[in-house]
Amino acid sequence: MSEIRISTTRGGLALRKSKQLVGLKGRPATSPPEVGQRLLPDVGGFEVVSLPVARDVEEALDEVRQRPEVEVGTHVYFADHDNRPVVPTGIIYCTLAPGVGEEESQRVFDLFHLEVLERRPAERTVVLSATARSRNPLYVARQLEKLAMVSSAVPDLDVPLDQYFTEPRDGLFSQQWSLSNPGHVPGVPGYPTRRGADARVQAAWKRLGSLGSPEVTVAIIDNGFDLQHPDLSAKSIVAPLTISSGASTLPTGIAHGTHATPCASVAVAAANGTGIVGAAPRARLMPLHGLTYSAYLTERMFDHCIRNGADVISCSWGTVDPRFRPGTFHERAVRRAVTEGRGGKGCIVIFAAGNEGKHYLNYYCELPGVIAVGASTSNDTHPAYSNRGSGLSVVAPSDGGWPLLAARASWDPGHEHLPPGKRYYVDGRDRGPHHKHFGGTSGATPLVAGVCALLLSAHPGLTAAEVKSILERTADKIGDPGEYDVRGYSNRFGYGRVNADRAVAEALRLAGRPAPATPASLARTAFRVRAEDPPRSGFGLQVSAFRQAASALELATRLEQQFELPVVVAEAGGMHKVILGTFADAPSARKLLPRARELGYQPFVRDLSTLS
Template identity: 70%
Template sequence: MSTLTVPTTHGPLPLRKSQEFVGLRQQAASPPDGAENPRPELGGFELVKLPDGDVERGLDAARRRPDVATGTHVYFATGDDRPVVPTGIVYCRLAEGVGEEESQRVFDLYHLRVVERRDDNTVVLSVTERSRNPLHVARQLDQLAMVDSAVPDLDIPLEQYFSEPRDGLYDQQWSFHNPGYVPGVPGFATREGADARVPGAWRALDNLGSAEVTVAVIDNGFDLEHPDLRGKSVAPLTVSSGAAGVPRGAVYGSHGTPCASVAVAAANGTGIVGAAPGCRLMPLHGLTYSAFLTERMFDHCLQHGADVISCSWGTVDDRFRPGPFHERAIRKAITQGRGGLGCVVLFAGGNEGRAVLNYYCRMPGVIAVGASTSNDTHPAYSNTGDGLSVVAPSDGGWPLLAARASWDPGNTQAPAAKRYYVDGRDRGPYHKHFGGTSGATPLVAGICALLLTAHPGLTATQVKDILERTADRIGSPGEYGASGYSPRFGYGRVNAERAVTEALRLRNVGATPTLAQDPSPPADPVLRVRAEPQPRMGFGLQISAFRETSNALQLVTRLEREFDLPVVVADDGGVHKVILGTFTDPQAARDLLPRAQQLGYRPFVRDLSTLS
């Protein structure tokens, strides 16, 4: 079987060419005969299994069909059965001093079309009918002296973070208000108060969320004719083609419908309601690893007025972790969206049951969401680790109730009576039980929309900070560190009522937010959060230490607010040590100990001159 090693932003990646599948990009929108329904639209290509198994002859024949615009080989990484599809885009970073005219001659030689030239010497290229396979083109460009790097854009199926309900069922939306039981379901106790406090947030606002606030949900399979979603959609997009609107039907999936409903399902007297039923929905159909299409989806959100962006998908595969072009797209939304205040971007932590978060959660500024159960415990499937922001109610005890697309096949592994409701009690054709971090993430996204309803001037950073500061610590108090952080629960279970109340307080006191700052970690080993210069000597209280820069910066924000003192983050051997105050006298640092301990910290006096 043919093997090819291609350059990526994370190093060489060996790929083997499929002998059964090819990717076809259609002239029309309808899927081709033989399309594999579970894996559509990888980089804009439909995955097609050839009938005779001769991949070269079959692909050539397919390319000659009038309904086929482009055809491509499909590949697989070692030990992985997910197809890898080159999108036809190549990211080429030119060497310093290489001019436009000189580089254009080379691109013309390879029959490449320039899509965009960027200020950082990156040129986005697209193959044409006369070009070679983009994997081969990228390898050839990568070997040129005038090119620092050339990587082909690849797409793979990402994990949709949904898991079938594991225990019991429910009639009411206990995730909003949990009375300690599920009405109509005898013999199953929940924990009273193990919920997101959503009705309290509505009461504090005196409304159900503003129609001026838009929640973008990026996923597959939106039924916009569903009674809970009808009339809510603005600026829909099919990511692979860039076309306005989203497709319908089982071939396109169904996961987006329940996710959207958990966030913004309408309060119309029937069905369920979302956390922010008064807010609008921006549906983007088409999960993609492709960096080029990732840029398209987040640029669309930015340009069309998305305030909150909810993503219940991702990967923990190190080979296909997001690279610098993915990060650029998401960072741009977080820092430039909403007129510079920043789009609020959320990603699901993941359902692999591992002590590692979805790679997309690890980007600076992203709100990483895990799950909690109807008993305020940690469900075994919900990933853990540094960088988790908050958790929100989902399944693992009692499942969520969510909208069901009209074409949703349900849980085909279950008996027919339990395909949509695992206790077999029919609740009608419009809903289903739902869960995983896929359910938790849009719930928090809806709560973020309520915060922006309360205070439209909040930055994305402030929304993240409010969520974390107002969360309820659940589980054992002993698993929260000095900063109030737990790898299993983040800063705790989200509390919509407290978060909205805090947003209203900030609005009422006239707090003027600054525009969202680029959350990328600085290169200086000693980061001074205050603008004034600080000496690399003296004494302070070491409050905590982190591997992740983003976690350290979250604590810095909290400490500056609580103490009104400068805070130093020192990189000491790869560990970010957070130190409160810079005193010339060690006794001044010791005098601060009682107050810090009273606030739940366990600090000690640190000599700043000993830091590396």
């Protein structure tokens, strides 16, 4: 392969030309006879195909370009130690030197046979497109950069990104433990879950008095939407888009993926009496097909969401490859959505933290204003696959324990190498042809998207920044309380596991609206502090101690909800000690130890008379 080094907004990138793969645009139903395998249907708007190995790729591509069914042909490249094809889209972002005028620059672009798509005077950037008379856009970009009137010329590239779901390890509403976890999954013997290890979505519906608002639109950006699925066919569909072509029709079939269907169902599956229910069943769905690294297509996808009224944008994909981390133009596209969407209140943009088990997040989580979502399990633990690190906002229930249940596309072949019973369900028990087990941060992300739709149902005036703040402030601290810092932040769990009920309660409070009447068990506020003095005698279980009162109060609230017992927060020596229960004698307190340990706590019996 011949090597070429190009500029990106993140620095230089070395690419080597493939000897066999090329990208073609044309009529998808036909294929030139020279084409071997059709590998990827859409990378930067090109279908990636193979040409005969024995032929010189330059000659073979020139020959294929002459075919009437081929509109455009391009070379395909690879970065070192990476088997993902890199495709130039034909777009070049050219930033002019200060003082260079339109007429002067146009003469240069004409010389290279480039079409001007857009001029952005504030950034001194011109968006250019290669034409049939242009040379290879990578070569053209390098030539432009040699000119004194050009500050930079960045060729737009696309590369397949990672979809963040986890493969299964080898009337369904009751099995959706992520919405309300009773401590077991009906019909799944011998696999206990932790009671309360859920996103509190069912409780949020009760507090809200509805399943959310039909005026809220959730955009899912992904590959493979089956909009005829029983859980999605009754949805109100808003402004569907195939990103690479700009078409309003979405492709179907296994070549175009299966991932979007389960993601959409976790967020917004309809409550229609069958199948499963999404976190925001009444919300509208805006499906955008096509995962893309291309900066130009990234701008198209987010601008489409802004123009067509997306409130929440869910992205269960990304990369941890630093060579393809999003650059300046990706960042501007997301910033526009977060600041200009929803009439200036900002779209809520959510990205999956990633499934690589890294100590850093999917690079798209670094973009301004993004809510970064990791995963938690059915036992409120951290799954090893979920990336961790600074920037993580919250976690949400997914697999690693018992997986989520989600819709599956009609063309989804499942895991064909597994026995028939386990192609879709980890326990081999058939739950019908329309669903499958699902997980990863791909499952956690649309769950949080649905929760955000419930917040906007409670308070449509919330800004994107306020929604992010509410999610973080109302999350449940799971795992070892000691791993949270003075801010209440953990690198594994962010600010905690999302709590839809508390988040909706806070949104209603900010809106100045009382919540509908609910049972007393659901009417607790986010932080309830007992006014009475701590008892001076008796025994309890000391669960933890914190220097920060807020951390102690968060744990106290959670313990009250889990055990329905009084919780004492006593301050002594600068520490706030959290004590569960008040019992007449130590043996009575000790009887509570097994249940507390089952829920992940490590308490000890405390004599309350020693607190003063």
